Amino acid sequence: MAIEPFIEKFPNRFFNVGIAEQNMVGMATGLAEAGYIPFVYSIIPFATLRPLEFIRNGPIAHGLPVRIVGVGSGINYSTNGLSHYGIEDIGVLRTQPGISIIFPANAAQMKSALETTWNRPEPIYYRISKGSNNIIPNFDGKFTYGEIDIIEKENDLLILTLGSMIKEVLIARLNLLAKGISASVAIISSLDSKYPTKLTELLSKFSLVCSVEDHYKIGGIGSLISETIADQGLNCKNIRCGFSDLPDGITGSIDYLYEKNNLDAKSIVEKIVSTLEKMIKD
Amino acid sequence: MLGMENDFFPYSKDEITLNSLIDANAIRKVILDQSFRAHVGHIGSALSVADIIYALYFKILNIKTPNYPDRDRFILSKGHSALALYAALYYRGWISKDELDSYCTSGTYFGVHPENKVPGVDFCSGSLGQGITYATGAALAAKIQKSQRRIFTLISDGECNEGSVWEAVMVASQFQLSNLIVIIDLNNQQAFGYTKDVINLSPMGDRWKAFNWDVVDIDGHSPIEITKTIEKLNLVDGPPHVIVAHTTFGKGVSFMENKIKWHYFPMSEEEYSQALIEISQQ
Numbered sequence: 330m331a332i333e334p335f336i337e338k339f340p341n342r343f344f345n346v347g348i349a350e351q352n353m354v355g356m357a358t359g360l361a362e363a364g365y366i367p368f369v370y371s372i373i374p375f376a377t378l379r380p381l382e383f384i385r386n387g388p389i390a391h392g393l394p395v396r397i398v399g400v401g402s403g404i405n406y407s408t409n410g411l412s413h414y415g416i417e418d419i420g421v422l423r424t425q426p427g428i429s430i431i432f433p434a435n436a437a438q439m440k441s442a443l444e445t446t447w448n449r450p451e452p453i454y455y456r457i458s459k460g461s462n463n464i465i466p467n468f469d470g471k472f473t474y475g476e477i478d479i480i481e482k483e484n485d486l487l488i489l490t491l492g493s494m495i496k497e498v499l500i501a502r503l504n505l506l507a508k509g510i511s512a513s514v515a516i517i518s519s520l521d522s523k524y525p526t527k528l529t530e531l532l533s534k535f536s537l538v539c540s541v542e543d544h545y546k547i548g549g550i551g552s553l554i555s556e557t558i559a560d561q562g563l564n565c566k567n568i569r570c571g572f573s574d575l576p577d578g579i580t581g582s583i584d585y586l587y588e589k590n591n592l593d594a595k596s597i598v599e600k601i602v603s604t605l606e607k608m609i610k611d
Numbered sequence: 612m613l614g615m616e617n618d619f620f621p622y623s624k625d626e627i628t629l630n631s632l633i634d635a636n637a638i639r640k641v642i643l644d645q646s647f648r649a650h651v652g653h654i655g656s657a658l659s660v661a662d663i664i665y666a667l668y669f670k671i672l673n674i675k676t677p678n679y680p681d682r683d684r685f686i687l688s689k690g691h692s693a694l695a696l697y698a699a700l701y702y703r704g705w706i707s708k709d710e711l712d713s714y715c716t717s718g719t720y721f722g723v724h725p726e727n728k729v730p731g732v733d734f735c736s737g738s739l740g741q742g743i744t745y746a747t748g749a750a751l752a753a754k755i756q757k758s759q760r761r762i763f764t765l766i767s768d769g770e771c772n773e774g775s776v777w778e779a780v781m782v783a784s785q786f787q788l789s790n791l792i793v794i795i796d797l798n799n800q801q802a803f804g805y806t807k808d809v810i811n812l813s814p815m816g817d818r819w820k821a822f823n824w825d826v827v828d829i830d831g832h833s834p835i836e837i838t839k840t841i842e843k844l845n846l847v848d849g850p851p852h853v854i855v856a857h858t859t860f861g862k863g864v865s866f867m868e869n870k871i872k873w874h875y876f877p878m879s880e881e882e883y884s885q886a887l888i889e890i891s892q893q
């Protein structure tokens with residue numbers, strides 16, 4: 330069930346425009362110019378990459394409130410393969426001034442994000458993870474635009490994550506704790522083309538940050554952190570956990586693919602421990 | 612140098628009225644003057660639509676002011692013909708002579724392709740294949756709002772190479788967007804060759820008929836025929852409309868007519884002089 334409940338409730342407000350994403354975004358632009366707030370929806374690569382130039386020249390260039398809803402972040406569509414992966418969408422859209430990118434950590438935050446952002450004037454891209462019913466301790470699911478939610482406050486390092494990756498991060502945090510390493514955990518859930526002030530504030534408190542994202546290392550929040558550290562002259566080392574290589578075609582479950590790409594909790598822990606050991610030695 | 616001093620047509624804003632002094636050749640003169648002054652090409656494409664633009668802005672479009680919400684919409688999807696559009700906006704009194712004269716200078720909104728910051732331009736264009744998608748959304752919006760307004764878009768025959776055109780064609784037909792009128796400037800040329808040699812879509816009307824559009828073939832250089840054709844369309848219900856306007860690339864200037872060179876090339880002083888003489892004698 331994706332949009333069926335909406336169709337049942339609002340049959341006159343739903344338009345199936347076929348398998349034609351460029352036109353879908355173009356039509357949304359035409360509707361928005363007439364005063365509507367259209368939501369367009371597809372799996373992430375088809376909602377963002379296929380119609381990218383339409384997104385840029387349409388809602389972004391015209392400053393119109395089109396909502397692009399992409400489902401299946403990262404490798405959520407696991408066995409469907411690269412064609413269905415959303416592993417560069419943040420990077421691609423983050424280059425565009427004038428669009429907001431929102432990637433809730435769970436269903437509760439998605440609801441809150443929709444309630445608080447639906448009538449913002451700019452275009453918005455909502456990046457939704459599948460199976461996002463994660464229960465996150467110390468997190469009320471409230472979305473505040475531009476905010477970074479700190480759900481565990483410790484001193485040794487900061488782990489910054491997004492979307493459903495929080496699940497692996499929370500497991501990693503407990504395993505780090507068992508090794509005597511106490512990690513802060515923070516969730517970032519919105520971005521625009523400007524560096525978030527909150528991020529600079531947060532990074533200035535740590536000498537080590539680890540980003541965990543279901544996205545290529547290039548262009549996502551790991552890149553954003555590195556840019557912020559460099560631009561603001563912060564004294565913080567950044568380790569990025571994300572996809573490095575083009576998927577090689579070998580498929581499997583989400584857990585299998587996280588492990589294969591060093592995005593599972595165990596790999597995250599290993600990476601943090603080895604980095605800390607090296608930092609102490611140096 | 613010949614050019615801006617020439618006073619063959621009334622150029623001061625005060626003198627501009629929607630009177631019989633304005634005709635398609637007044638638009639052609641602006642195209643020649645401005646492209647010569649700015650040393651910019653796309654002359655042939657703009658000349659080919661001069662009669663269509665004239666008919667739209669002086670006989671057809673219901674646009675009392677550029678900001679009136681329920682105005683007809685017009686999208687110049689073949690944005691490289693912008694000079695013809697600027698000429699019409701100027702003669703309608705929506706832009707000043709100074710603004711027109713700023714064409715392709717520094718610090719102006721009046722570039723090679725239309726920007727929606729220009730009064731009377733609802734949608735930016737320049738990337739072929741996008742205008743019809745905006746128009747499809749705009750037509751759907753008018754239908755939902757139960758507005759009588761009509762949505763026009765002018766596309767080129769070469770533009771029909773773009774897959775997104777056919778995405779919109781399919782959806783507009785499925786949704787029976789009877790208030791959508793696509794005009795094709797069928798001048799048989801595109802940037803690097805004659806359309807029949809690049810991608811032969813002839814007979815163009817049959818392609819649209821196959822998608823259940825209402826198709827009318829007309830002489831694209833007869834403002835009367837264009838106007839009468841549009842008056843007869845059923846805009847209340849039924850399929851969307853395509854007017855296949857058979858035109859001559861570079862129409863009105865003998866040495867430009869049907870010549871590929873004039874897609875990009877600017878004019879020399881001699882060519883400009885000769886072109887002016889030709890259109891003043893018509």
